[in-house]
Amino acid sequence: MDFFSLEQLKELATVYGYWAVFAGIAIENTGIPIPGETITIIGGFLAGSGELNYWLVLLTAIAGAVTGDNFGYWIGRIGGWQFLLKLSRFFRLPDEEVEKAKDKFVENAAKAVFFGRFITLLRIFAGPIAGIVEMPYPKFLFYNFMGAAIWGVIVVTLAYFVGMIIPLSQLISLIAKFGFIALLIFAAWVFIPILVKSYQKNPS
Secondary structure (H helix, E strand, C coil): CCCCCHHHHHHHHHHHCHHHHHHHHHHHHHCCCCCHHHHHHHHHHHHHCCCCCHHHHHHHHHHHHHHHHHHHHHHHHHHHHHHHHHHHHHCCCCHHHHHHHHHHHHHCHHHHHHHHHHCCCHHHHHHHHHHHCCCCHHHHHHHHHHHHHHHHHHHHHHHHHHCCCCCHHHHHHHHHHHHHHHHHHHHHHHHHHHHHHHHHHCCC
């Protein structure tokens, strides 16, 4: 939200309605860091005030999330791995370590794609990363759709009902805090076992 004020995003959602919800979350899920979830929350909020239809906001949010992640997946699948190797070599990371990181993600790809919807940053990059590590497309499509559907129901419904009680800015702040906390939990889940293994190998 550094480049867009809440007033600008609300005006965007008011003027373009369902198209703003669809495009916002689709672009974000492609791998471009724009406030797509915030626009979805505003869409749910506007539905609660009677300016938009709840069901159409929900359907466009799910459709945008699925579409964006699919674009991100194929962008990562087509050229992402070679780009990642070049980037890792630039930072002097051995290819073997990058391969290990790839295998680590593959082991948890389904969880990352599904739960990534609710996690700050991972929501943006889960699709492209799934493509980079060549997660089987049917498996990706299933978890992508299931995650998008549950995420859409929770976010739009929460914005619809809770938005009637508290101001929009406070609602967005609460959901953002949840996403950040989820990111910290995810980071701990991924990195703590790595640090423990590293300490066990090199206790000194």
